[in-house]
Amino acid sequence: xxxxPRLHAQDLQLAYGENVVVDGLDFxxxxxxxxxxxxxxGCGKSTLLRAxxxxxxxxxxxxxxxxxxxxxxxxxxxxxxxxxxxxxxTAPEGLTVADLVARGRHPHQAWYRQWSSDDEGAVAxxxxxxxxxxxxxxxxDTLSGGQRQRVWISMVLAQGTDVILLDEPTTFxxxxxxVDVLDLVERLHTEAGRTVVMVLHDLNxxxxxxxxxxxxxxxxxxAEGPPQQVLTSDMLREVFDLDAQxxxxxxxxxxxxxxxxxxxxxxxREELEQSTAVGPA
Amino acid sequence: MSPSELLTRPTGSVAGRLPVRYRGLSxxxxxxxxxxxxxxxxxxxxxxxxxxGRGDFPISVLEVLAVLVGGGDSAxxxxxxxxxxxxxxxxVLVGSALGLSGAITQAxxxxxxxxxxxxxxxxxxxxxxxxxxxxxxxSAAVASVGxxxxxxxxxxxGGLVTAALVYGLAWRNGIEGYRLVLVGVGIGAVAAAITxxxxxxxxxxxxARATVWLTGSLNARGWEHVVPVGIALALxxxxxxxxxxxxxxLQMGDDTARGLGVHVDRARSALLLTAVGLAAVATASAxxxxxxxxxxxxxxxxxxxxxxxxxxxxxxxxxxxxxxSDLVARTMLPVELPVGIITAIIGAPYLIWMxxxxxxxxxx
Numbered sequence: 001x002x003x004x005p006r007l008h009a010q011d012l013q014l015a016y017g018e019n020v021v022v023d024g025l026d027f028x029x030x031x032x033x034x035x036x037x038x039x040x041x042g043c044g045k046s047t048l049l050r051a052x053x054x055x056x057x058x059x060x061x062x063x064x065x066x067x068x069x070x071x072x073x074x075x076x077x078x079x080x081x082x083x084x085x086x087x088x089x090t091a092p093e094g095l096t097v098a099d100l101v102a103r104g105r106h107p108h109q110a111w112y113r114q115w116s117s118d119d120e121g122a123v124a125x126x127x128x129x130x131x132x133x134x135x136x137x138x139x140x141d142t143l144s145g146g147q148r149q150r151v152w153i154s155m156v157l158a159q160g161t162d163v164i165l166l167d168e169p170t171t172f173x174x175x176x177x178x179v180d181v182l183d184l185v186e187r188l189h190t191e192a193g194r195t196v197v198m199v200l201h202d203l204n205x206x207x208x209x210x211x212x213x214x215x216x217x218x219x220x221x222x223a224e225g226p227p228q229q230v231l232t233s234d235m236l237r238e239v240f241d242l243d244a245q246x247x248x249x250x251x252x253x254x255x256x257x258x259x260x261x262x263x264x265x266x267x268x269r270e271e272l273e274q275s276t277a278v279g280p281a
Numbered sequence: 282m283s284p285s286e287l288l289t290r291p292t293g294s295v296a297g298r299l300p301v302r303y304r305g306l307s308x309x310x311x312x313x314x315x316x317x318x319x320x321x322x323x324x325x326x327x328x329x330x331x332x333x334g335r336g337d338f339p340i341s342v343l344e345v346l347a348v349l350v351g352g353g354d355s356a357x358x359x360x361x362x363x364x365x366x367x368x369x370x371x372x373v374l375v376g377s378a379l380g381l382s383g384a385i386t387q388a389x390x391x392x393x394x395x396x397x398x399x400x401x402x403x404x405x406x407x408x409x410x411x412x413x414x415x416x417x418x419x420s421a422a423v424a425s426v427g428x429x430x431x432x433x434x435x436x437x438x439g440g441l442v443t444a445a446l447v448y449g450l451a452w453r454n455g456i457e458g459y460r461l462v463l464v465g466v467g468i469g470a471v472a473a474a475i476t477x478x479x480x481x482x483x484x485x486x487x488x489a490r491a492t493v494w495l496t497g498s499l500n501a502r503g504w505e506h507v508v509p510v511g512i513a514l515a516l517x518x519x520x521x522x523x524x525x526x527x528x529x530x531l532q533m534g535d536d537t538a539r540g541l542g543v544h545v546d547r548a549r550s551a552l553l554l555t556a557v558g559l560a561a562v563a564t565a566s567a568x569x570x571x572x573x574x575x576x577x578x579x580x581x582x583x584x585x586x587x588x589x590x591x592x593x594x595x596x597x598x599x600x601x602x603x604x605x606s607d608l609v610a611r612t613m614l615p616v617e618l619p620v621g622i623i624t625a626i627i628g629a630p631y632l633i634w635m636x637x638x639x640x641x642x643x644x645x
Binding site for chain 2: 016017050053054055074075076077078079080082083084085086089090091092093094095096098099100101102103104106107109110111112113114115116117118119120121122123124125127128133136137139159
């Protein structure tokens, strides 16, 4: 593992027009890790991801990719090391799966070299890897949400970058497809050795699939570390304003958030103690 | 699959993307696109030959083709090369400029309505040209110089200024197709109002000249009209086709394109500038011939079954449409009409149909 972080944000200030979303943020992504950024709506997590992927220029401070300023590196060069999948990307109507995934090769191509054998090999492999090879000639807009997301991930995979940023890759997917996509992300990390940073809404899935959680609130990082350290009821109260208990996920052993909600407030602790006291009959 | 496998050069083939490779060059073999484009080229040559042959002194298609490759008698050579070829050549050049321009703007805006005529570019170019005709028309010297040098330049400047205005007003942290179209329609209306005002203000002779020009006409086009538009196209068409490379990534939306290493704003500005240049040059040469830039790219897209308007095919079929319209305008009716009227008759129902399809048709 490298000692220099793959991605390093230093004293970052990010803004949309006059609206400053993130101010004075420092953040490092280590090589070969899966990091999930969590936080309530509007906390600036997508903004941070867009800045890490140089989709949004920093107002102050900068992002380093392998120790070099990302905004001073030619963007095509960056695109060979860093792949970004934006939130809810849209494909033009009628575009085939193969053509979309082939777009991922753009940083490796030129106008006179648009389908080299390297391109073809990378696309073929990405498609087989995500299980989308049989859909290669289908139009993307005729696929289901989960399949579509696999196609977009294939595109980033075909790009052949070491570092991959995913902005809410599971949005609009049902639970089964969320798990499906995240299994794919896990394989990106374990089998293909990619460094992944993703923004996720589902805390339990984030805890399960990431080695490192970053919790954000109001544009600042509140907690950061392994899921067991970050995902605590104190953090949930502070960051999400959520009254919840954290138990152990019976499947993965990672923390599992159980929100309390108004109806069970007060009585839940006693009930829980009672049930553990009685034990399984 | 192990990490090392992904790091070594992977091999394999992808369904639907057959490679064509020669030394360092490579591309995807798309038989349907090649077939449709080749058919278009053949039909355009044929249509040009028919168009050249028809007239007070009819010449058969074969004879026209013979003259074009260097044969024929001297009378035929004179009639074809000096009298009639410039008109058809202007039609071809103007048509391909409009088709290519429309394909680029529709692809960049990801909106089938976003053609230079809808975006106000043509209206802006016309307004500038009419201002020149009306204000400069009082002296004969200005008029003759103006129509050859001044008109194209005025139209070009008018088109570029309008496009810059539309782009500037529609830009809000990026360009969204619908906003571009709406702002374009608005600016186009202002330009049309300027044109009307000029026509009211003008001397009757200037107004008549401007009106004929405004319907888009290929009447009495000589080599002096062909040369400027030919030079402009010789520059702009290759630039436009080179820029297509970035267009593929731009199609995926701004963020994805940036992630793929495209300078989005730079690439889009260059593409739009090329498209506006093409539309303005075409307008300067033959007046505002409507609907070609709107209709042709969408027809080609459907013929080829592509996900974005094909540039080369749009250029070819743009030429074909204008040639065909010119033939109809010249010969099929008792009076000779300006070609712009025929393209409008074909194009207007298409526009209504597309608007009636509503959001689905204009989906980004």
